[in-house]
Amino acid sequence: MSRVRVLAGTKKGAFILEADGKRENWEVSGPHFAGWEIYHMKGSPVDPNRIYASQTSSWFGQVIQRSDDGGKTWATPGGEGVPAPGAMPPPPSNKFTYDASPETGKALTTHQWYDGTQHPWEFKRVWHLEPSLTDREAVFAGVEDAALFKSADGGQSWQELSGLRGHGTGPHWQPGAGGMCLHTVILDPSNPDRIYIAISAAGAFRTDDGGQTWKPINKGLYSKYIPDPSAEVGHCVHHVAMHPNRPGVLFMQKHWHVMRSDDAGDNWTKVSGNLPTDFGFVIDVHAHEPETVYVVPIKSDSEHYPLDGKLRVYRSRTGGNEWEELANGLPEKDCYVNVLRDAMAIDNLDDCGVYFGTTGGQVYVSPDGGDTWSAIVHDLPAVLSVEVQTLK
Amino acid sequence: MIRVEIPYHLRKLSGAGTEILLDIAAPITLRAVLDALEARYPMLRGTIRDHVTLERRPFLRFFACGQDLSHDSPDAPLPEPVASGTEPLLIIGAIAGG
Numbered sequence: 485m486s487r488v489r490v491l492a493g494t495k496k497g498a499f500i501l502e503a504d505g506k507r508e509n510w511e512v513s514g515p516h517f518a519g520w521e522i523y524h525m526k527g528s529p530v531d532p533n534r535i536y537a538s539q540t541s542s543w544f545g546q547v548i549q550r551s552d553d554g555g556k557t558w559a560t561p562g563g564e565g566v567p568a569p570g571a572m573p574p575p576p577s578n579k580f581t582y583d584a585s586p587e588t589g590k591a592l593t594t595h596q597w598y599d600g601t602q603h604p605w606e607f608k609r610v611w612h613l614e615p616s617l618t619d620r621e622a623v624f625a626g627v628e629d630a631a632l633f634k635s636a637d638g639g640q641s642w643q644e645l646s647g648l649r650g651h652g653t654g655p656h657w658q659p660g661a662g663g664m665c666l667h668t669v670i671l672d673p674s675n676p677d678r679i680y681i682a683i684s685a686a687g688a689f690r691t692d693d694g695g696q697t698w699k700p701i702n703k704g705l706y707s708k709y710i711p712d713p714s715a716e717v718g719h720c721v722h723h724v725a726m727h728p729n730r731p732g733v734l735f736m737q738k739h740w741h742v743m744r745s746d747d748a749g750d751n752w753t754k755v756s757g758n759l760p761t762d763f764g765f766v767i768d769v770h771a772h773e774p775e776t777v778y779v780v781p782i783k784s785d786s787e788h789y790p791l792d793g794k795l796r797v798y799r800s801r802t803g804g805n806e807w808e809e810l811a812n813g814l815p816e817k818d819c820y821v822n823v824l825r826d827a828m829a830i831d832n833l834d835d836c837g838v839y840f841g842t843t844g845g846q847v848y849v850s851p852d853g854g855d856t857w858s859a860i861v862h863d864l865p866a867v868l869s870v871e872v873q874t875l876k
Numbered sequence: 877m878i879r880v881e882i883p884y885h886l887r888k889l890s891g892a893g894t895e896i897l898l899d900i901a902a903p904i905t906l907r908a909v910l911d912a913l914e915a916r917y918p919m920l921r922g923t924i925r926d927h928v929t930l931e932r933r934p935f936l937r938f939f940a941c942g943q944d945l946s947h948d949s950p951d952a953p954l955p956e957p958v959a960s961g962t963e964p965l966l967i968i969g970a971i972a973g974g
Contacts, residue, residue, distance in 0.1 A: 519888075
């Protein structure tokens with residue numbers, strides 16, 4: 485029977501939640517890396533037992549962790565043991581150095597600081613790890629300050645795809661409240677050279693040549709908080725989602741506004757429709773219905789919690805504009821949590837499961853595409869990210 | 877032997893014990909101790925000092941013999957009791973955060 489493995493990154497460690505296909509009885513393990521912030525964990529589509537984790541701390545910086553047994557044991561890639569005396573140490577798996585080579589030195593621009601002045605790029609942490617769809621050893625990392633890195637050796641060493649920062653608009657990128665993070669990495673299963681990424685607050689970008697060159701894809705976005713609301717860059721994109729069977733169709737939760745593109749991001753249309761508020765962070769697409777989309781409306785950018793204290797998921801079966809409230813099993817009152825941008829996930833079982841985690845430490849599951857919900861766990865630390873693996 | 881104590885989270889990360897003993901040739905400096913520590917526990921590289929600049933991470937301090945050595949030159953000799961192994965070098969995380 486199929487199983488699911490939910491990977492929850494929290495503010496104080498990682499938790500792994502496993503259940504069979506009914507998704508009723510759950511086994512919880514953790515905290516792994518207790519006391520550290522786990523921004524993201526994700527398993528390799530090639531080998532589901534290979535899981536990458538971003539472990540980070542304001543005190544001790546970035547650590548990359550890797551498991552090859554489904555999360556039971558972990559090690560820093562290449563640093564599994566203490567080296568023998570005199571032995572060459574492994575490459576540092578937590579070294580993210582911005583590309584300063586003469587050929588691509590133009591990538592080392594500055595970006596816009598909160599006060600509008602220019603500020604140098606400074607590595608802070610890895611927000612998102614995206615394992616390759618085809619290569620067990622390849623994995624991408626979206627980092628703060630915004631850049632995209634790739635490892636070809638299972639996370640032992642990292643190289644920046646510096647064409648992203650080097651394409652020219654970098655000086656206009658600026659940090660959002662959470663920092664200037666590259667938080668979304670989407671690999672096109674039909675075209676290995678096409679990658680989408682998103683940055684707060686710069687916008688969405690696409691490469692069609694495997695990451696050498698990039699273009700902003702923000703036409704149609706409108707953001708009142710920047711001097712030119714329709715500027716090429718500067719938009720606070722919170723998350724982007726794609727259905728793998730329709731890689732040219734993208735859904736976006738922007739700071740405000742839910743957006744849709746039918747041409748690989750070249751043009752965007754607002755599809756907020758009847759949502760009670762179109763501020764939010766997460767967005768995801770049903771595993772088997774490419775026009776079924778989920779969001780969690782949040783009251784506003786000043787009040788990061790659900791409207792009226794009622795936690796609600798909204799589902800559109802029409803690719804946007806027409807949204808229905810999903811409330812069965814979710815808190816009816818006094819709920820003032822947030823759902824952060826990487827904290828929603830979808831499984832691939834026939835009855836598609838939807839998951840999300842809250843800053844209040846709950847991880848919710850719906851085993852029926854959103855019709856009914858229950859909490860797998862109630863009292864974890866604040867949930868930063870949720871991913872799910874469907875295991876055969 | 878040089879005695880070094882590191883914060884709890886770095887002990888968990890490295891698998892090191894409460895006190896680490898390092899055999900280092902003179903002169904005994906902060907840089908020499910950190911180099912030896914990172915060579916023995918590669919997973920600690922980048923967690924105490926920056927990979928590129930080798931600057932101390934802002935929320936960490938270096939104490940020994942009742943003194944704060946955090947702002948001393950990394951190439952200055954450490955106090956004799958540290959060099960002789962009588963006193964440990966303490967790497968301390970800031971007491972802060974939620």
